[in-house]
Amino acid sequence: MFDYLIVGAGLYGAVFAQKAKSTGKRVLVIDKRSNIAGNIYTENIEGINFHKYGAHIFHTNNTEVWNYINQFSSFNRFTNSPVANYKGELYSLPFNMYTFNKIWGVVSPCEALEMIEKQKEEITGEPCNLEEQAISLVGRDIYEKLIKGYTEKQWGRACKDLPAFIIKRLPVRFTFDNNYFNALYQGIPIGGYTKLVENLLDGIEVRLNQDYLINKAEYDALADKVIFTGAIDEYFDYCLGNLEYRSIRFENEILDTSNFQGNAVVNYTDMETPWTRIIEHKWFEFGKDEYGNDIPKTIISREYSTEWKPGDEAYYPVNDEKNSKLYQRYKELAEKEKYVIFGGRLGEYKYYDMDAVIASALSLSKLELE
16 A cells, blocks of 8 residues: 555656655556656657657756755756747847847847837737737837747737737846846756656656556555646546647657757747747757767757647646636636645646746645655
């Protein structure tokens, strides 16, 4: 008999499992995939730690989270500095003085601010959708070139139909700073994310290729409590309807070249290019293998944002008014489940950065285990 059955061997489940084991609890982790680590799973191909489910770059201002996760992996000094490609024109991201200089020819922060202030005059009152929010932050020119096409491809909806809050955290800097995440701590775990999760789960029984919902009664009988990190609506057999997500389709290529695009992340911001971005995985670790040698080949992933349907991998919750109301109804059902705790990105229907996932799991562990 186990104290906790943890459904899902991703970051949330692995962190809680580690904390539970450290307090002497008996823990079983199961996952319906054939691998641990959920969407942060990496595998070594041609000496490159390949991010199978899309790029993951760890960043946080939370010292507690940083100190905790560094017990299980060392992190390199990778800094996320993506590039935007608009019809062959290249721009620096996040929006900063390099971007403003290229798009307007301005050379001082005062000139850049003056351009933005002039262009944002078209927005009166509180922005009520993503388009208005973006224009109020960076003006019409940058919105049209670097935000509109990318965002509409990503979400499959017009910017006017998307909520303003999606883009409120958009970094805008009046300095020559290409660091996308304004975070105290940032990097990629050395050896890859799978190794990190392996270390979290060290000494814990893990069973893969196990579908909890198909054999729910059998699994429930194994433990006093269940930590469920799958989709909350799937747990309840979609009895109130489907929560909506965006999914991603990847086109991956191994290329006989040492350098395809010279950067880990290049966003394609025009509507004519069907993919949202291209990831070149080797640059997350500076083009070196684990022994510090240059890697002669490269791996790229073209990402295509797609509508989600049951059975697809769920990436981004569509946190509009309709889905938020539906989630609240599922949450009410979840609160009636006496021995089940719902957590993580799918369990809480929330867009979570990795540090927030860890913080949430640590918070639960304090409530449950201390």
